[in-house]
Amino acid sequence: MLVALAILALPRLIPLQEPGKDSVLLPDRGQDLPEWALEEQKRKDPGVDQWRTEVLHDLAKPKIVAILEAAVGDKPPMAEVSGIPEAAEIVVDRGWIAIRRAEGGADGDFAALGDRIWETMGEDAVIHVHAKIVRIFLGDARDFSSSVLVRMDGIAGEGRVQINLGLDVHWSESGNDADLILNAAEVTSWEEISVPRPLFADFTKRIFGKNTNWRNETLKGVGEWRDRTDRLMGRSFIGAQGVAVGDVNGDGRDEIYLCQQGGIPNRLYMHTPGGDAADVTAQAQLGFLENTRAALFLDIDEDGHQDLVMAMGPNLLLAFNDGQGVFRELVPIEGEGVEDIYSLAAADFDGDGDLDIYACRYVLNGLLGGVPTPYHDADNGAPNLFFRQETSHRWVLATDEVGLGENNRKFSLAALWEDFDGDGDPDLYVANDFGRNNFYRNDEGRFTDVADVAGAEDLAAGMGVSSADYDLDGDWDIYVSNMFSAAGQRIAPQANRFMGGENQDIHGHYVRHARGNTLLENLGDGTFRDVTDEAGVAVGGWAWGGTFVDIDNDGLPDIHSPDGFVTNRETDDL
């Protein structure tokens, strides 16, 4: 979700008083917030709205971490814990990694749980605790319980141990405002992962660190560049700029093209024989300052050299590689409307031998009416565009003509071409925020949205889509990045409170929205089964471009999910 709607009025210009003596030349006036906005902001405190579960969550959250730290510390809390696993069963044992799982276990207390954790971690480990409360169940009077996802991280030398456990914790309110009484807990799931050394090592500095833009650009985020770029190039905050790789110079190594926020040049990093990513932007003439959301390397003119397609505003910019790695010739391809293009995806949809491009778009530019409504299944987004290639230099919009105008008012962020139904032509899956996704079946160059009958709607906050045959049955499964929201999981199921108890028929959609990422298993004919829960791949975070990748060359696609929306200076999260 990345709506940025400037409905707030710009501040009035007020002539300054004589300047003061501190080191502030001009103060940040912020915005003159209207009364309603201040009211809305107050409601950030769940107490204002009397959301009892949220108030309890805020009390319980720091205690959970403290309790678990105490469990592995000197003074374990005096409370019973059931389901402490005695032994865990080995699931994966490959030397470089061992994974064990357990179900059920013995009754004991937090001291026993602590002992069990130490047994797995090894006595030299330094342990860190992470916890998320995903449900609060109100009980009688002052009693309540919480379902917690816990991750215990242990480091000992080079080795790492990670315990993923589910924990139900039972509490009573003490009557004293800020205090809770811990009654008991129950281990509901248990998974141990141990590795003799981490599976990945950070080579960022080795590879990018010699470039002159390293300190000011690579080591500074989008937020830190805020108010440090010319507004004529657009103002960015969300970080919706992507990356493409392709072999620009034909030496067999992929270069990297980094799309950047407006006002900072996009970067082409050449993959040098020495293994560096050397900034060759200027030589390549690819340092566009326009806000560029996505790019694709394609050999558009089929001369054996990778050209570049960039998404800038509602348009495409084609940059042709002259064979020397210089992109001198530029061809702008006009889109439609004013809304920015987000992800791009190319395929030869009609088998005519050239590539065509599908371009996702998100929010309508208009202010009112741009807000996704209804939130759970909005149909008022900006239409996506389909560019059909006529010649390398001439592309035409053919969105409606080929049937892609159907269900085309979603808030689309990503798309993927793949032959999901195995009939030989590429179908199109589109991940949409605020609602259901599109699954356009391709029948000889004509598209029909069959997401509902194919079981591929995944009504949620779609941000990204990837595909692989994760279960090795020969067909293409789909992984959709959505939002996992612990808060949403706690709130949406409260039928009598959520949405003021109204519209209970759609509460389920909100619960679903908060579940997280989705794995859709292809049943072989282009219809899908949602296997997310059994596969255990929902809980990312606010996920974006989750992608299949086989990290250990066992042929089984694994999944990386990049998560997180906006990290600001305040650690207290909305």
Added chain:
Amino acid sequence: MTSQSPAGTEPTDAYQQAWSAIQNMVMNEGESWSGREQNHLFLNTGTSRFADVSFAAALDHIDDGRCVVPIDWDDDGRLDLLLKNRTAPRVRLMRNTVAGAGRFLTLDLEGVDCNRDAIGARVEIVANGKTFVRSLRAGEGYLAQGSKRLHFGLGDAKTVETMNVFWPDGSVDAFSGVKSNSRYSLLQGEDLKRRPPHTVAAYKDMEGETVELENRRISRLALVEKLPLAALRIPGFDEPDRRVAALRGQGPILLTFFSLDCPDCAREFRAFSRRKSDWDKMGLKIVPLCVDGTERRLEARAWLSEQGFVDFGGMADAWLLSALEVVMGEIIGRYPGTPTPTSLLLDREGQLVLFFQGRMAAGELLRDLRALEKLNPRDTSSSSMAGGRRARRVERDFEGLADDFGALGMNDMADFYRALAERRASEVEPSD
């Protein structure tokens, strides 16, 4: 809890306001929204259940992650991960160090009777009785495109039983007995060619290294399109005010707003003094403007003399600071506030090209002055100062500036921009 969405398709005021409020908290009040979330790696265990191994993998970064692109950067047969973030570092290259990774096979395809990139090609490999399938795509994940090199993990299979390449035009190239732990390329309809690995000695035994971030703030803002400021009125200590137009000489002008009580300002002026000969060489005129109020005029002038600044300077007045605020609206799009020192670098024509919020590095300023010398003073573009180029022409909003200045009763400024707007309207549309 902000106001919730209506169930229907008509947005309510409360719902729209909720969006605005939450946006304001995140954009303007420093709140995080799903911030510091960890990234995740799910390992396919071959059972129906994946395992979250994020920490074990050292991929549990709290970056605001956006994209992940698998790429075998070091060409060792294991897929590394290129990560693109919102937060710093903007990009990460995580090298795959899985010690017991299986065997692999990679394949570069080139189409002849289909698109040359072979986008849409599907490759099926049977090894150890299992079928592995990959396809060539352009665009996957979110805002991302992965490598065109197809990468197969093959477990312990030394050779593959069969390998079938299904091209987008429907043709098939079939192979058998292909050796694994090898890299191949294939031109449609031809035979497989083996490609030697790129041995990168530099990677041997190299350890990873945590990326250290710094708290240092960026001060420099480069305009991509110059902003004429010739009408700006600069107060003098003893002399009458001068317009920037009258200050114009042979070289650039640096207007520096400072306070006597600001250590950063003192540091900045010391650096200015040390490099006086450099500035003289570049023809730079530094105009110090004290913001401490008229009662400290004498003090300010004396302090500047001590620093060696005897040229034109003055006390910034409310008029000038209001003008500065309008300028910031035009170049930043809002009024984010600014500390002292704040400096504006104008070219010899009195056009703003760089805006510094906070202390600048003197060495960087020298580089900027050299770059400024290379700019064509008649060209309104200053894209090269921002280190790049533009795909499209953009113009400064002279009309908007005229309106903003007019609304503040700063009519001379309003007239200046109105005249610029009119002149532009009468000119033939320039081409970039």
